[in-house]
Amino acid sequence: MISSFKTLQKNLKKDTGSLPRIKVALVGDTATQFLAIALKGMGVEKGCIIDLFEAEYNQVESQLLNNTSELYAFAADYIVVLQSSHKLMSLFNNMPAEQQRRLADERIELIKNICATHTRLICCNYPEIDDTVFGSYSNKVKSSFTYQIRKLNLSLMELSMKIPNLFICDIAALQNKLGRDLMFHPAVYIGTEMVLSLDAVPYVASRIMDIICALQGKFKKCLILDLDNTLWGGVIGDDGYEKIELGHELGIGKAFTEFQQWALKLKNRGIILAVCSKNDQDAAKEPFEKHPEMVLRLNDIAVFIANWDNKADNIRRIQSILNIGFDSMVFLDDNPFERNLVRENIPEITVPELPEDPACYLEYLYGLNLFETASFSSTDADRTKQYQIESLRVTTKMTFTNEDDFLKSLQMKSEVKPFNSFNIPRVSQLSQRSNQFNLRTVRYTEAEIGRLAKDHHFQCFSFTLSDKFGDNGLICAIILEKKDTESVFIDTWFMSCRVLKRGMEHFTLNTIADYAIQNKFRYIIGEYIPTTKNSLVEDHYLKLGFTPVDNTSRHLFRLELEHYEKKICHIMAV
Amino acid sequence: METYEIFNQLNEIFRDIFDKEYLLLTPHTTAIDIEGWDSLNHIQLIVEIEKKFKIKFSSKEIFSWKNVGDMVQSIQTKVSS
Numbered sequence: 001m002i003s004s005f006k007t008l009q010k011n012l013k014k015d016t017g018s019l020p021r022i023k024v025a026l027v028g029d030t031a032t033q034f035l036a037i038a039l040k041g042m043g044v045e046k047g048c049i050i051d052l053f054e055a056e057y058n059q060v061e062s063q064l065l066n067n068t069s070e071l072y073a074f075a076a077d078y079i080v081v082l083q084s085s086h087k088l089m090s091l092f093n094n095m096p097a098e099q100q101r102r103l104a105d106e107r108i109e110l111i112k113n114i115c116a117t118h119t120r121l122i123c124c125n126y127p128e129i130d131d132t133v134f135g136s137y138s139n140k141v142k143s144s145f146t147y148q149i150r151k152l153n154l155s156l157m158e159l160s161m162k163i164p165n166l167f168i169c170d171i172a173a174l175q176n177k178l179g180r181d182l183m184f185h186p187a188v189y190i191g192t193e194m195v196l197s198l199d200a201v202p203y204v205a206s207r208i209m210d211i212i213c214a215l216q217g218k219f220k221k222c223l224i225l226d227l228d229n230t231l232w233g234g235v236i237g238d239d240g241y242e243k244i245e246l247g248h249e250l251g252i253g254k255a256f257t258e259f260q261q262w263a264l265k266l267k268n269r270g271i272i273l274a275v276c277s278k279n280d281q282d283a284a285k286e287p288f289e290k291h292p293e294m295v296l297r298l299n300d301i302a303v304f305i306a307n308w309d310n311k312a313d314n315i316r317r318i319q320s321i322l323n324i325g326f327d328s329m330v331f332l333d334d335n336p337f338e339r340n341l342v343r344e345n346i347p348e349i350t351v352p353e354l355p356e357d358p359a360c361y362l363e364y365l366y367g368l369n370l371f372e373t374a375s376f377s378s379t380d381a382d383r384t385k386q387y388q389i390e391s392l393r394v395t396t397k398m399t400f401t402n403e404d405d406f407l408k409s410l411q412m413k414s415e416v417k418p419f420n421s422f423n424i425p426r427v428s429q430l431s432q433r434s435n436q437f438n439l440r441t442v443r444y445t446e447a448e449i450g451r452l453a454k455d456h457h458f459q460c461f462s463f464t465l466s467d468k469f470g471d472n473g474l475i476c477a478i479i480l481e482k483k484d485t486e487s488v489f490i491d492t493w494f495m496s497c498r499v500l501k502r503g504m505e506h507f508t509l510n511t512i513a514d515y516a517i518q519n520k521f522r523y524i525i526g527e528y529i530p531t532t533k534n535s536l537v538e539d540h541y542l543k544l545g546f547t548p549v550d551n552t553s554r555h556l557f558r559l560e561l562e563h564y565e566k567k568i569c570h571i572m573a574v
Numbered sequence: 575m576e577t578y579e580i581f582n583q584l585n586e587i588f589r590d591i592f593d594k595e596y597l598l599l600t601p602h603t604t605a606i607d608i609e610g611w612d613s614l615n616h617i618q619l620i621v622e623i624e625k626k627f628k629i630k631f632s633s634k635e636i637f638s639w640k641n642v643g644d645m646v647q648s649i650q651t652k653v654s655s
Contacts, residue, residue: 185621187635198618198621
């Protein structure tokens with residue numbers, strides 16, 4: 001058994017007169033006072049006196065890289081460096097997205113510089129924290145924190161092989177060991193072949209199902225946030241924006257700052273953020289505009305609703321603007337009453353039972369792994385902006401009485417391209433995400449899309465759509481299968497619901513027909529496979545002039561091309 | 575803890591795991607007597623017993639019991655120590 005902290009503390013009072021002395025300097029980026037006591041106490045147990053130099057809090061760089069520092073003057077036999085995973089994450093959170101993928105490289109550079117000027121350096125590695133911004137998908141994303149922290153730990157190992165005086169104190173392994181005591185039951189393992197304890201098995205199953213569900217298109221797209229005591233401490237209406245708890249100076253403000261950083265990471269990976277708060281709109285927006293410690297700003301929020309209506313109604317309003325399913329939304333609120341009200345009125349929405357103490361919000365949310373994903377592309381970060389532009393379009397539309405005039409005024413342009421290495425990630429992502437405007441809901445991974453693009457039995461098109469308000473990016477994809485010499489089958493037709501009612505369906509069909517006619521096909525065959533979510537396109541092919549195919553249990557439709565007339569639309573091909 | 579108390583609590587665990595409301599244990603009950611008592615359920619039993627009595631069995635103990643009486647004895651030694 002390892003001695004308790006108290007025992008180690010008592011060791012310091014023992015008479016240690018004749019024991020040999022070792023000079024150790026301890027430098028950390030977090031509070032190290034307890035570790036210092038334990039280290040000295042442990043020294044006594046091992047038969048030596050630790051002559052300890054403790055650097056002031058958070059002086060890793062200034063003490064170690066400056067050869068006039070107190071630490072240099074102390075001339076330690078050993079230097080122990082404890083840089084925490086939490087500080088590493090905070091560094092990561094504050095970096096611009098393109099720098100995040102270089103976190104491990106930058107940190108290892110620092111250690112290298114420290115090693116160059118010191119003897120016998122004991123550097124602690126980083127116990128992992130999975131922020132679950134990507135779920136298990138973080139393994140496939142270099143800019144994820146999980147990837148960076150693992151890379152950093154591996155780089156430390158490699159660096160220590162090159163530098164004989166660098167030693168790694170493996171506290172990552174220590175965290176693993178403490179976790180393994182829960183996940184592994186040795187007595188059961190010896191008699192059976194079971195490596196996962198009965199207590200661990202449900203968690204593992206849940207993580208596997210998270211991946212499967214995400215690949216099946218069931219994942220979260222939107223995070224709806226309450227404000228008072230969820231995003232900051234205190235009540236904005238009572239306290240005023242100067243007095244809410246936020247940031248590192250005031251009360252438990254750090255908890256809220258880190259929580260906001262987490263929300264911002266989610267936003268940057270494509271989760272839409274919305275606000276739903278019982279407040280006056282102006283008061284609620286004030287911290288976003290004026291508080292220097294706010295991490296989230298108004299342009300991070302796609303839909304901002306603050307009023308005194310019931311929250312379930314407000315969430316319905318958010319849903320109607322974003323046009324996504326309730327089951328893809330998560331609602332976070334510190335107030336159990338509001339949580340229950342929303343749960344009872346909108347059962348599909350996920351409403352986590354936030355712990356009472358805001359300090360525990362993040363660890364609790366990490367445990368739920370709510371945001372598992374099946375894809376990630378660089379355009380994800382712009383999603384919030386696109387929804388903001390969409391609400392601008394909605395406002396403009398109100399000023400036109402004639403739909404046609406409105407569509408003309410948009411000056412829409414679409415770029416049609418075959419699948420290529422640039423658009424394949426986005427096509428596959430849209431294939432995972434589209435539920436409502438998706439005729440057959442066949443989900444394709446990036447690898448499968450890549451194969452289809454090269455297969456001569458298939459013809460693929462991707463479509464972008466931009467207008468005078470902004471660029472929607474890639475919003476529609478078509479996969480045509482050449483069934484025989486006469487007919488092409490529409491294997492896949494999905495479209496982002498952001499561009500509904502713009503005439504994009506007509507533009508797409510014109511493109512398909514052009515291709516089919518040029519290649520001497522006579523028919524286009526379409527199919528509708530019903531799911532619980534795609535009733536929107538039930539009559540899609542009928543509306544486009546297809547006729548139902550009889551004598552089949554499938555919902556097949558056929559379009560003759562001999563007398564095809566181009567559909568009217570106000571989108572220009574570019 | 576008295577033997578009969580251990581018996582009662584053990585009986586509860588068995589009823590729960592084998593989903594048999596009226597299951598009754600005796601010291602001579604063996605795996606043959608209870609439908610579904612296979613090696614998989616056995617692991618589940620051990621984990622439940624360990625939790626309920628806040629004890630840990632060694633791998634030898636787990637595979638040395640011949641009947642419920644052995645289990646009770648094993649539990650009793652651990653609980654009283």
